[in-house]
Amino acid sequence: MAAAVDQSNYHNLSYLDVDRTAQRVMAPAGLKYWLWVGFCAFLVAVGGSFWARQIYEGLGVTGYGQPTLWAVYITDFVFWVGIAHSGTLISAVLFLFRTRWRTAVYRCAETMTVFAVLTAGLFPIVHLGRPWFFYWLCPYPNERYLQPDFRSPLTWDFFAISTYLTTSTLFLSMGLIPDIANQRDISIGWRKKFYTVLACGWQGTDRQWRNFAMAYLLLAGFATPLVLSVHSVVSWDFATMQTPGMHSTIFAPYFVAGAIFSGCAMVLTLIIPMRKMLHIEDLVTIWHLDSLAKVILLTSLVITYSYSTEAFLVYYAQDPIEMMTFYQRFFGHQGYLFGGMVLCNCLIPLFLFSPSIRTNTIWLFVISIFVNIGMWLERFVLIAGSLSVATIPSQWKFYVPKLTEVMITIASFGWFLMNFSLFTKFLPIVSMTELKEGVGWLRKSARNTYPYGKPS
Amino acid sequence: MSGDVELIGVFADDAQCAHAIEKLHHAPIVEFHTFSPFPSEKMLEAVDEVREWGRSPVRKFVLAGGITGAITALVLTVGTSWEWNLNTGGRPIASITPYIVIIFEMMILFGVLGAVTSFFIKSGLPSFDSATGYRTRFGADRFGLVVRTAESDSAKIESLMREAGAEEVVREAA
Numbered sequence: 001m002a003a004a005v006d007q008s009n010y011h012n013l014s015y016l017d018v019d020r021t022a023q024r025v026m027a028p029a030g031l032k033y034w035l036w037v038g039f040c041a042f043l044v045a046v047g048g049s050f051w052a053r054q055i056y057e058g059l060g061v062t063g064y065g066q067p068t069l070w071a072v073y074i075t076d077f078v079f080w081v082g083i084a085h086s087g088t089l090i091s092a093v094l095f096l097f098r099t100r101w102r103t104a105v106y107r108c109a110e111t112m113t114v115f116a117v118l119t120a121g122l123f124p125i126v127h128l129g130r131p132w133f134f135y136w137l138c139p140y141p142n143e144r145y146l147q148p149d150f151r152s153p154l155t156w157d158f159f160a161i162s163t164y165l166t167t168s169t170l171f172l173s174m175g176l177i178p179d180i181a182n183q184r185d186i187s188i189g190w191r192k193k194f195y196t197v198l199a200c201g202w203q204g205t206d207r208q209w210r211n212f213a214m215a216y217l218l219l220a221g222f223a224t225p226l227v228l229s230v231h232s233v234v235s236w237d238f239a240t241m242q243t244p245g246m247h248s249t250i251f252a253p254y255f256v257a258g259a260i261f262s263g264c265a266m267v268l269t270l271i272i273p274m275r276k277m278l279h280i281e282d283l284v285t286i287w288h289l290d291s292l293a294k295v296i297l298l299t300s301l302v303i304t305y306s307y308s309t310e311a312f313l314v315y316y317a318q319d320p321i322e323m324m325t326f327y328q329r330f331f332g333h334q335g336y337l338f339g340g341m342v343l344c345n346c347l348i349p350l351f352l353f354s355p356s357i358r359t360n361t362i363w364l365f366v367i368s369i370f371v372n373i374g375m376w377l378e379r380f381v382l383i384a385g386s387l388s389v390a391t392i393p394s395q396w397k398f399y400v401p402k403l404t405e406v407m408i409t410i411a412s413f414g415w416f417l418m419n420f421s422l423f424t425k426f427l428p429i430v431s432m433t434e435l436k437e438g439v440g441w442l443r444k445s446a447r448n449t450y451p452y453g454k455p456s
Numbered sequence: 457m458s459g460d461v462e463l464i465g466v467f468a469d470d471a472q473c474a475h476a477i478e479k480l481h482h483a484p485i486v487e488f489h490t491f492s493p494f495p496s497e498k499m500l501e502a503v504d505e506v507r508e509w510g511r512s513p514v515r516k517f518v519l520a521g522g523i524t525g526a527i528t529a530l531v532l533t534v535g536t537s538w539e540w541n542l543n544t545g546g547r548p549i550a551s552i553t554p555y556i557v558i559i560f561e562m563m564i565l566f567g568v569l570g571a572v573t574s575f576f577i578k579s580g581l582p583s584f585d586s587a588t589g590y591r592t593r594f595g596a597d598r599f600g601l602v603v604r605t606a607e608s609d610s611a612k613i614e615s616l617m618r619e620a621g622a623e624e625v626v627r628e629a630a
Contacts, residue, residue: 015493015597139532149542150533151554159561167568174572178595182493185592200582203590206503208579209495214512215575219568222518226564233557436597437494 018283018435019182022428025278026183029425040418047411050404051126059129061404067390068399073127075379076409079262080120080416081161081234082255082375085227086263086295087113088168091175092223095216101291103434104284108274109267110172111429115419116266117165119412124157126408153236160233167226171219177202178212179428194426231259238382244325245386250313254306258375261299261345264292265371270420272365274429283430286359293358296371300349307346321391328389329381333398337381344374460630461610464589465601465617470496472621473599477502479616480603488603489587491594499599514574521570522563529562530555589628598623604630 054061064071087109094102125134137158139148148155181202184195202208235255238246268289275284314326329338348370357363384399401409423429467473470492477499480488492499503509533555541549576582589602601622603613614625 019596139536150537150558151544151551156554156557156561159558163561163565163568166565170568170572174575178494182595185595196584200576201584202581203587204491204493204595205587206490206492206500208581209492210500210503210509211512211514211575211579213495213500214514215518215571218514218518218571222564222568222571226561229557229560229564233561433494437496 013282013439015436015439018432018439019186021280021283022179022430022432023183023186025280025429026425026427033421033425037418037421040414040421043411043414044418047408047414050407050411054126054404054408055131061402063400063402063405065397065399067395067397068384068387070127070387071384071399072380072401072405072409073123074383075376076412077120077123077127078234078255078379078383079376080116080123080412081231082259082262082379083266084113084116084120084164084168084263085231085256085259086267087111087116088164088171088223088227089260089263090267091171092220092227095220096224100438101288103438104288104430105267105271105292106434107172107175107431108271108429109263110168110175111420111423112263112266112270113168114165114172115416115423116263117161117168118419119416121161121165122412122415153233153240156233157237160230164226164230167219167223171223174212174216174219175431175433176427178204178433179431182432183428228256231255238386243386244319244322244391245329245389246382248310248313250306250310254303254310257299257302257306258378261296261303262371262375264296264299265368265375268292268296268364268368269372272361272368274424276361278424278429280430283435286361289361289364290355290358293352293364293367296368297349297352300345300352300371304346307342325386325389329385332389334381334385334388337377337385341374341377341381344370345378348374459607460604461607462588462628462630463603463605463610463613463617464591464626464628465603465620465622466591466593466624466626467599467601467620467622468597469621470499470599473601474498474502476601476617476620476622477506479620480601480613481506483613483616485603485605485609485613487605488601489589490602491587491590491600493595493597493599496599513578514571517570517574517577518567519570521573522567524570525566526559526563528566529559532562533558588630589626 062072087106090102090109091106091113094106125131128134137148137155139150148158150156177199180195181199181204184192184199187195232252232255235251239248239251241247271284272289275281311326311330314322329335348367351357351363351367357367388398389396465473465476467476473490473492474496477488477490481502490499490503534550534552537550543549587602588604589600591598591600594600601617603617605613610627614627617625
């Protein structure tokens with residue numbers, strides 16, 4: 001059943017109520033919280049030790065080998081970049097469209113974006129046999145008389161991801177300044193000093209707000225095409241290759257839709273337990289979750305259409321090698337992965353057509369987990385699956401990850417969740433400024449907590 | 457100026473504060489500043505009407521940043537391709553089409569840096585000196601209007617603020 005909340009609280013929601021809720025979230029953490037953070041840190045340490053072994057012994061400790069030289073690490077990279085995308089969608093695109101439901105969830109999505117990009121950025125380095133040379137991607141005058149090839153999608157990726165990390169970090173940081181100033185005014189001890197430095201002297205004068213509003217609008221305007229370009233560039237890492245199963249013009253829009261799909265699912269995965277544990281049901285209401293679920297449903301349909309179009313184009317072109325790759329993808333040795341991907345990405349999200357499921361936090365959480373798994377599988381099938389089935393059948397070799405890749409992948413979740421959890425306790429995870437700005441809308445959303453005929 | 461006072465009006469509602477700004481404008485008084493916990497459109501419009509600020513200068517920095525970024529990327533890609541040229545199957549040394557991706561990304565990067573830098577410069581940040589009349593409640597749930605005026609006019613302005621709905625008007629020496 002839908003989360004039960006005391007709706008009488010919302011009708012008289014004041015600015016101070018918004019502040020109190022945010023302060024409650026940031027109150028000093030208890031033992032459970034630190035145990036959770038410690039567990040995440042433990043996962044990071046375990047993954048780090050496996051990586052150290054990989055650096056010491058070489059990539060031979062992984063399941064990598066001809067013809068599958070891109071596999072789990074690149075899958076993880078694309079997965080985390082995809083997760084990052086919905087943050088910018090929710091914060092920038094919906095800001096430009098003045099979509100009110102974003103106010104309660106956008107900070108969470110933006111934070112997720114920054115930490116997901118930080119996580120994604122590690123994987124191309126983990127993927128390298130000699131990770132200490134990762135800086136060779138940067139264009140700089142050097143004694144080798146070599147420059148990166150600017151025609152290579154891998155170099156485009158370097159520029160796209162670093163721009164995206166910078167932009168999303170600045171976007172998040174700028175939006176935080178007024179909220180941090182609010183915390184500065186009410187905190188004591190070391191927190192006051194910490195927030196005083198971070199707030200940079202913000203006081204909310206008319207001059208400051210005027211420049212803030214314009215800069216934020218322009219940042220949103222820049223972030224919108226950026227979000228489309230970054231995942232398109234990531235998709236071109238594959239689409240510009242001649243490899244059957246990857247060489248497709250549909251990849252850019254297909255990857256962008258997939259990124260929004262997986263990112264919104266990750267927002268739900270994070271925010272549903274968070275609203276319960278941090279008691280922010282009065283700020284992040286069922287209405288917000290319902291709106292996110294609709295975006296997931298829409299993008300799931302786009303994804304389903306993309307899968308169908310991709311398969312149809314292969315059938316229509318009648319290229320025998322491409323046909324064989326797709327036959328192997330659907331019915332081959334690892335066809336069950338494709339089946340799992342279709343189940344998680346195309347069929348299970350169809351439950352979201354039901355309003356009662358969209359307003360049920362448990363169902364939403366379960367569906368979001370399936371979508372996360374499905375989207376990881378999608379990238380794995382595209383990358384490792386396509387490379388395993390090389391042009392010459394004698395070269396075929398199906399990739400199976402070893403413990404090193406598995407532990408490093410698990411560690412990436414630990415790294416992401418640890419950073420995210422630390423953020424929630426030290427910086428405002430809901431935007432007090434925007435919630436106050438739209439407090440009238442928040443009251444309306446509270447009245448619509450049960451938007452489909454349930455008692456209100 | 458000696459003999460001047462600062463009047464700090466505290467409002468519970470941004471519309472009331474905007475109304476007070478309009479009243480001051482008709483008084484006419486232009487030496488004031490406001491505080492608010494969020495960017496209230498009503499207040500910003502009222503302030504804009506008085507000060508005739510027009511559009512924010514942040515836009516120009518962003519435009520300059522974007523153009524700089526695009527030119528930098530063009531010089532970086534084309535220039536270094538020529539300097540360290542690598543003939544790949546007779547294809548052009550400088551291939552503009554694939555370079556557009558890098559030009560686009562750097563245009564965005566520099567534009568964003570321009571936006572953030574100009575926001576800090578034009579907002580007078582970072583600054584650790586408190587603006588006159590600031591109260592912690594202005595960051596939480598109240599809207600502030602601070603007017604600097606001669607002692608002789610202060611009663612009239614206080615009356616204007618109270619008529620507009622000020623909960624409280626505090627007087628401080630300027």
